[in-house]
Amino acid sequence: MESLLQIGVFLLLLGAGYFFGRRAEARHYRSIRAGEDRLRHILVLTDRLPPPGMLQDRPCMVNGNVVISVDFFKTIVAGLRNLVGGNISAYESLLDRARREAILRMQQEAADLGARAVINMKFETSRISGSAGSAVGAVEVLAYGTALVAPR
């Protein structure tokens, strides 16, 4: 009886994780695409040096930071993957969203400064563990770079 209850709770959490997780992910991707369209004019480059034509621009550090949590369903799928091996595509989509969102926030900071480009962009990713144990609580992605503001 107790084991039935355990299975029931597990399936409920799994279902909730799947349902809400999928909805959150779809919504997030929509907002990311909209944001990318809106901020498309703020160039993001990984070049170390400013491109010719922007050498007189005022440099300024900008960063974009985002923390996204893993839902229960993704955690279970990752657990199964850890047994079998292969890409954990559940986490891949999570990190893809996190990276793109971080870039957007960085671009937003640059836009607020009146910049037209961000160069030397880099990423930092770290794991924020929620509870003790194997479950990944959340992942944080930081995107930082040098914004170039055109001289007056």
Add this chain to the structure above:
Amino acid sequence: MTLLPEGNPRLPEHINHSNEHPLREFLKLLATVVVALTALAFAISLLAQWLSPYIPFRWEASAAFIVDDAVEQEFGTPAFEPEQQRALAELGQRLLLADRAAAAAAGRSEGLDIPDEAFSFQLVESEVANAFASLGARIFVTGSLIGSVSSENALAMVLAHEIAHVRYRHPIRSSSSALVLQVAMSAILDDASQAMLEGLLSGTGYLTAMSFSRRMELEADERALATLVKHYGHSFGADEFFRTVADAGADSRWLEFTRTHPNAERRLQVIEQSIRETVPEPASPPALAPLPPPLQAAPAL
């Protein structure tokens, strides 16, 4: 300047993340893992059952104190009179001799390396009528079972059956299978999944109320009947307890017994067959031996 794009390009989706539906991936993974774990569990179980009888009985006996602890924990200290315990042990020893004689006559030698002195027969208190054999030739009978039989023959059938389980090394085969499986699972799975799986497999009760397979039960019955015939000359009266169990059906007091002793109907048939073979005139059946006097006072169900 013309080398720079107008704006960031619109990059294609689904390069850095998969397009596969997550449920499909989950189900595929789940199926793979379940099949693999089931196959592994099956293989481990078979291997443990095949290899464990090679563990010398001496080693099993030296670890049997854990059974005593488990029984103490589950049933408490029994409040039976020493004469009652002695009466049970004495019947047990008589049956051990009969078992040896029957095995010698049939040319069988399984389990005869286990010395008769190693066997211990003990009464425990429980509302449920039950008898079980555990590691180290420990045989336990509940007072309620004594109370539910009316002849020594019926009690002898139960004891001889448990003796047969010990002779065939069924306790170590059954418990080592469960134990090795648990160890393997804990090595592969993490704590959370392991707890869930344990709940599913309900790994309790491997030392007390051990569950033997149907084949093990039938084998034990066969040997027990041979012992009874050797000792009493017939197997009349052996069916009393099984008949009571079959009739009780879903009575909750018997659920514990039926849960750990499946297949009561079939076993009853086998016993009845033996009775037919060993009682030449059904109209005038042989006299049944009464229960030893100290045991006649045991609580009736």
